[in-house]
Amino acid sequence: DGGITQSPKYLFRKEGQNVTLSCEQNLNHDAMYWYRQDPGQGLRLIYYSQIVNDFQKGDIAEGYSVSREKKESFPLTVTSAQKNPTAFYLCASSMGQGGSQPQHFGDGTRLSIL
């Protein structure tokens, strides 16, 4: 089945540690996105990528990094510079970056601090 796979489902970070969240899609979508969701809050855009080897900062990119070496993959690293990383992280993809193209989401990764 086509879809977006995020792993792991739960992740725990120690102080000073970098952690990487995986996002893979087999929908042949060009654009991929990372969002963060805090309890009772809307989704906030961290990074997005329109094509391979290109990505742009979203609204809350500080403390995060990404790469887009393959069309199918868009991993997110939460660095030690992100002082409040506890949140629900959602990866999304869409056929194109604009217009009428909706975004579809993976199942998410819950990150907590140990």
Add this chain to the structure above:
Amino acid sequence: QKEVEQNSGPLSVPEGAIASLNCTYSDRVSQSFFWYRQYSGKSPELIMSIYSNGDKEDGRFTAQLNKASQYVSLLIRDSQPSDSATYLCALRGSGGSNYKLTFGKGTLLTVNP
């Protein structure tokens, strides 16, 4: 400045009733609007998209868009307990922001058996 406003709820309706969820937005040039359903602890799921003024129906769901009033709504007919979830309104920005979806904080809907 808040761009997408939703009543946080909870909105409580009895089973079989019509649930009405509302969303207002500030960017007059927004062109694409989406409704997502998010069950507790799960990721958002696309329910409806609407791009033109008027109504769009899909099964028990009807999306309504009024660009002049900057208002989009979602009606759920014959509400079922399985419809209990948070409903997120999202819109695609204009110009240099057309890559991103801007989300409201969502309205929690509870359908009582």
